[in-house]
Amino acid sequence: MKKLLLASAATALVASTAMAESHSDTIKIGIILGFTGPLESITPDMAGGAEMAIDEVNETGAFMGGAQIEAVRADSTCIDSAAATAAAERLVTNDGVAGIMGADCSGVTGAILQNVARANGVVMISPSATSPALSEAEDDGMFFRTAPSDARQGQIMSQVIMDRGIEEVALTYTNNDYGKGLADSFQKAFEADGGTVTISAAHEDGKADYSAEVASLASAGGEVLVVAGYTDQGGKGIIQASLDSGAFDMFVLPDGMIGQQIVDDLGSGLDGSFGQLPGSDSEGTAIFQEMATEAGINPTGIYTGESYDAAALMILAMAKAGSTSASDYAGEIMDIANAPGEQILPGELGRALELIEAGEEIDYVGATAVELIEPGESAGTFKEIEIKDGAIETVGFR
Amino acid sequence: MTDFLNAIVALSNFVLVPGAAYGAQLALGALGVTLIYGILRFSNFAHGDTMAFGTMATILVTWGLQSIGISFGFLPTALIALPIGIAITGLLLLGTDRAIYRFYRKQKAAPVVLVIVSIGVMFVMNGLVRFIIGVGDVNFADGARFVINAREFKEMTGLDEGLAIRTTTLITLVTAAIAVALLFWFLNKTRTGKSMRAFSDNEDLALLSGINPERVVAVTWLIVAALATTAGVLYGLDKSFKAFTYFQLLLPIFAAAIVGGLGNPLGAIAGGFVIAFSEVLITYAWKKVLVYLMPENLEPSGLVQLLSTDYKFAVSFAILITVLLFKPTGLFKGQSV
Numbered sequence: 001m002k003k004l005l006l007a008s009a010a011t012a013l014v015a016s017t018a019m020a021e022s023h024s025d026t027i028k029i030g031i032i033l034g035f036t037g038p039l040e041s042i043t044p045d046m047a048g049g050a051e052m053a054i055d056e057v058n059e060t061g062a063f064m065g066g067a068q069i070e071a072v073r074a075d076s077t078c079i080d081s082a083a084a085t086a087a088a089e090r091l092v093t094n095d096g097v098a099g100i101m102g103a104d105c106s107g108v109t110g111a112i113l114q115n116v117a118r119a120n121g122v123v124m125i126s127p128s129a130t131s132p133a134l135s136e137a138e139d140d141g142m143f144f145r146t147a148p149s150d151a152r153q154g155q156i157m158s159q160v161i162m163d164r165g166i167e168e169v170a171l172t173y174t175n176n177d178y179g180k181g182l183a184d185s186f187q188k189a190f191e192a193d194g195g196t197v198t199i200s201a202a203h204e205d206g207k208a209d210y211s212a213e214v215a216s217l218a219s220a221g222g223e224v225l226v227v228a229g230y231t232d233q234g235g236k237g238i239i240q241a242s243l244d245s246g247a248f249d250m251f252v253l254p255d256g257m258i259g260q261q262i263v264d265d266l267g268s269g270l271d272g273s274f275g276q277l278p279g280s281d282s283e284g285t286a287i288f289q290e291m292a293t294e295a296g297i298n299p300t301g302i303y304t305g306e307s308y309d310a311a312a313l314m315i316l317a318m319a320k321a322g323s324t325s326a327s328d329y330a331g332e333i334m335d336i337a338n339a340p341g342e343q344i345l346p347g348e349l350g351r352a353l354e355l356i357e358a359g360e361e362i363d364y365v366g367a368t369a370v371e372l373i374e375p376g377e378s379a380g381t382f383k384e385i386e387i388k389d390g391a392i393e394t395v396g397f398r
Numbered sequence: 399m400t401d402f403l404n405a406i407v408a409l410s411n412f413v414l415v416p417g418a419a420y421g422a423q424l425a426l427g428a429l430g431v432t433l434i435y436g437i438l439r440f441s442n443f444a445h446g447d448t449m450a451f452g453t454m455a456t457i458l459v460t461w462g463l464q465s466i467g468i469s470f471g472f473l474p475t476a477l478i479a480l481p482i483g484i485a486i487t488g489l490l491l492l493g494t495d496r497a498i499y500r501f502y503r504k505q506k507a508a509p510v511v512l513v514i515v516s517i518g519v520m521f522v523m524n525g526l527v528r529f530i531i532g533v534g535d536v537n538f539a540d541g542a543r544f545v546i547n548a549r550e551f552k553e554m555t556g557l558d559e560g561l562a563i564r565t566t567t568l569i570t571l572v573t574a575a576i577a578v579a580l581l582f583w584f585l586n587k588t589r590t591g592k593s594m595r596a597f598s599d600n601e602d603l604a605l606l607s608g609i610n611p612e613r614v615v616a617v618t619w620l621i622v623a624a625l626a627t628t629a630g631v632l633y634g635l636d637k638s639f640k641a642f643t644y645f646q647l648l649l650p651i652f653a654a655a656i657v658g659g660l661g662n663p664l665g666a667i668a669g670g671f672v673i674a675f676s677e678v679l680i681t682y683a684w685k686k687v688l689v690y691l692m693p694e695n696l697e698p699s700g701l702v703q704l705l706s707t708d709y710k711f712a713v714s715f716a717i718l719i720t721v722l723l724f725k726p727t728g729l730f731k732g733q734s735v
Contacts, residue, residue: 040533201706201708202706202707202708206646208646209416209677211420212677213710215683218686219685232534244564245412245548246411246547246549246560246562265535265638
């Protein structure tokens with residue numbers, strides 16, 4: 001049995017290296033997202049977003065002398081660092097990817113960065129890992145993200161709440177790197193602004209019942225409940241249970257909690273709730289939404305635009321460096337993303353490649369008005385929203 | 399006096415009512431696990447996904463009924479669809495038994511082998527459910543949401559605290575009571591039920607007295623299908639349906655079955671409520687209740703919370719470990735694990 005296993009593993013290995021060799025004019029980009037696990041409902045659209053950028057470049061045929069790019073998907077599971085590391089390791093050693101678009105959740109992103117990306121010298125651009133801890137992580141200049149750090153979102157959220165004259169809130173967060181990071185940065189900012197957080201209670205995602213959490217939150221009290229969770233996970237369960245028991249009737253929703261689905265599901269209960277998410281009123285957003293709808297992807301899906309931008313940035317940086325080796329193109333990513341240069345919107349990747357070919361500077365704006373600040377993360381404009389009559393309405397930008 | 403009533407209402411609203419509903423859902427799930435353990439002699443890890451499959455079947459039938467305009471008044475349509483869902487799940491379980499478990503039973507495989515087999519079945523069912531209905535959240539409750547909601551209660555009674563009772567909570571408790579009563583009647587009064595208990599007590603003796611083992615096994619799977627589908631649908635109505643959550647339900651359900659005593663139906667019910675209430679009670683912040691009860695100068699300023707809610711799951715597992723250490727057969731006498 002053991003021999004059989006070994007033999008089949010060896011055959012698989014040989015077969016796949018043979019594959020890799022026979023397609024040497026193809027450049028591979030790994031897309032590692034949680035296709036199973038807590039984020040499984042939003043990751044297909046995110047991967048779709050990244051693949052849109054890849055398809056767009058392939059159609060132009062102008063990338064590095066007509067080379068084709070192939071997307072290789074892998075499963076980060078969002079929660080299991082060991083599984084994510086193994087999947088990323090496979091992408092790098094077996095598929096020989098030139099860069100990794102991902103990962104999605106902050107915890108597994110950190111694990112892949114430390115164990116695979118740094119060890120093998122591969123560039124990672126995450127569309128959605130927002131934990132403040134990743135700003136300080138050792139990355140050898142290999143890690144970028146098109147989503148802003150939650151340290152910034154915490155401050156923005158505090159201002160949004162303060163501007164409405166609310167000074168006492170209860171806080172619940174999903175018990176992972178994202179939730180904890182956002183909750184901590186928010187609590188710090190809110191208390192510095194003079195507000196009170198009555199309780200900061202964690203909740204686990206995908207669990208059966210949230211009455212215990214809601215009971216504690218209700219007991220602590222507060223004018224509104226801040227829910228740093230996910231729309232189709234514990235966050236929704238908490239809001240549902242709070243509404244049902246009459247514990248809270250207004251909620252503050254950060255990026256992970258905003259989606260049309262939750263508004264439709266909860267109906268009038270969410271009216272009057274407000275929040276903020278990374279987003280801008282740039283032209284690029286509208287163009288991207290049109291393109292995504294055409295490609296059959298949910299355009300308002302969270303982090304879909306960031307995924308498109310992450311893939312596009314990686315490809316353009318490779319084109320500019322004229323190399324797929326990480327040490328060559330990692331340094332170009334910040335240049336591509338920031339001014340000066342010709343502004344590049346979604347759907348204009350072909351033109352961007354021409355400009356690069358001609359030796360001109362470009363400023364990639366993309367679907368989410370990307371502007372990268374040190375250490376390689378999005379500066380972040382935030383869109384303040386309010387839920388009115390079952391629709392998410394944009395109130396302003398911060 | 400008003401203060402006292404307010405305290406009682408707050409406690410009922412946030413602890414007693416939700417705890418009872420969750421407990422009933424766990425109890426129904428644990429009953430299925432315990433029946434399989436008692437009669438087929440293995441821990442069925444596929445139980446959570448059986449619940450998911452049953453619920454999915456019921457949801458599909460519900461959608462069918464809704465599309466031809468049938469509804470159940472203020473009760474959810476899913477209750478009409480439930481028997482059909484149970485039938486479909488029954489067929490699936492009988493098919494699984496035919497195709498997979500029977501082979502291992504013939505081999506007289508050790509229980510641990512069957513457990514591993516059930517994990518395999520779990521993954522297949524897991525994939526099947528996601529393939530058919532998708533990975534997202536499905537909300538299929540219709541009809542009236544509340545028997546009484548918090549605001550109405552406040553206006554009616556003039557108290558500061560509201561008490562919300564959802565239609566689904568009531569349905570859960572009533573259906574669970576009916577299901578348990580039927581199960582006990584079946585096991586204790588009917589010939590088939592008695593033969594099942596005989597088979598569970600002593601397999602060889604049961605075979606000697608002419609009990610047909612295949613029939614006992616088939617009936618067990620059908621009852622398990624009914625229990626699992628009912629538990630799954632009630633849970634889905636109360637919260638919502640999501641394949642991933644049902645998979646996660648497996649842990650508290652097993653905890654409930656083991657705490658109560660594996661193989662003992664009465665224990666499964668008690669275990670369900672023990673686990674549900676321990677999760678809610680031990681992490682409850684008593685501040686609100688105490689503010690009503692205590693004289694003003696003694697009112698607590700902190701949250702008066704024994705453990706933070708982070709430790710919610712630690713609580714049920716601590717109970718589980720304590721029970722296994724000191725009373726391995728569970729609170730009610732079951733088989734030791």
